[in-house]
Amino acid sequence: RAALLRIRDARRTQPLHAAEKMAMPGVSGNPYAASRHADVLNEEPVEEGAKLRLVEEIKNRAKGAFAQKDMPSAEMLYGKAIKVLDSIPGKAEAALFSNRAMVRLNLNKVEEALKDATRCIEIDPNFVKAYHRKAQALVRMNEWDDAIAAAEEGQRRDPSNAAFAEIIKKAKEDKEKDAEDKAKLRRDAQDATVQLHNASTARAPVKKRESTEEGDGVDTSMRGYKTTADGKKTSYFHTDISEEAKKLIEAQGFGKPKKLEGPAEAEPTEVKGGASRWNQAGTYEEKGMTAWVTES
Numbered sequence: 001r002a003a004l005l006r007i008r009d010a011r012r013t014q015p016l017h018a019a020e021k022m023a024m025p026g027v028s029g030n031p032y033a034a035s036r037h038a039d040v041l042n043e044e045p046v047e048e049g050a051k052l053r054l055v056e057e058i059k060n061r062a063k064g065a066f067a068q069k070d071m072p073s074a075e076m077l078y079g080k081a082i083k084v085l086d087s088i089p090g091k092a093e094a095a096l097f098s099n100r101a102m103v104r105l106n107l108n109k110v111e112e113a114l115k116d117a118t119r120c121i122e123i124d125p126n127f128v129k130a131y132h133r134k135a136q137a138l139v140r141m142n143e144w145d146d147a148i149a150a151a152e153e154g155q156r157r158d159p160s161n162a163a164f165a166e167i168i169k170k171a172k173e174d175k176e177k178d179a180e181d182k183a184k185l186r187r188d189a190q191d192a193t194v195q196l197h198n199a200s201t202a203r204a205p206v207k208k209r210e211s212t213e214e215g216d217g218v219d220t221s222m223r224g225y226k227t228t229a230d231g232k233k234t235s236y237f238h239t240d241i242s243e244e245a246k247k248l249i250e251a252q253g254f255g256k257p258k259k260l261e262g263p264a265e266a267e268p269t270e271v272k273g274g275a276s277r278w279n280q281a282g283t284y285e286e287k288g289m290t291a292w293v294t295e296s
Contacts, residue, residue: 037061037073041080048088055081059096066103074103094124101133105140113137128158135167144175 035041040058045051062077078100085091101116117134120127131154138147148171155164224236241249 035073035076037065037077041076045084051084051088052091055084058084062099066099071103071106075100075107078103092123094120094127094130097123098127098130098133101130101137105133105136110137110140114141126157128154128161131157132161132163132167135164135171139167139171139174142174142178144171144178147171 040054040061043054045054058077058081062074062081065071065074065077078096082092082096082100085093085096097116097120101113101120104110104113104116114134114137117130117137120130121134124130131150135147135151135154138144138150148168151164151168151171155161155168158164225233226236226238228234228238228240
């Protein structure tokens, strides 16, 4: 048992062989391990003839993957073919970039598709399909003027291709619709701003409170005030005096000033206790204390 454990530990510490590494997916393993095209994707030929044969095999598989709508595999295969040809000076193929641009459009990788279409045109300016794929990518990116320019350039090179007229029409329609949508958004935003301003500055009208009882004669439209019998506004706490009550008050003599009759007191001529005329009680405050202060 001890010998078996030593063999197991030794196998754990030994480096992995190439075949074992190919079977390991993940960051540290082979990125193509899960692909059914791992045999060609992992191939790294050295001779030019072997490289060209590998590229032909990869292109056939890429076409098959595209026909089966296996876009991720098609993208990897075209990428491998491009990488292999990049190692051979002057062997770059425009069609590979155009095909990968088409695959990337299907994968919604719009910016990468635009780069591939642009690179295809750089390699072969007469590759007409690349102009159409470039215009497609630009339309999806809402770059309508550039899309129209790319499509018109392709149309100039291939006037019989109706696909360019269609994409030009679509780009113009999308551009017009986008302008209308933006104008509508601006109008809606302006209307909302005006409504918000009006709502914040408006004052609610004063509502008159209706009388709770018929004939009570009380106008409550102004809080704290009421209307008297003669139609005048007065304080709510003011009490009206009837004519009968006024006559009774007048008969009793109330409410009229009367002159008080009585003997007037003579003003004292002498001041008691040495105080002032106004303080005859002689309180402490009015006493003269000068002598006391001097004697002390």
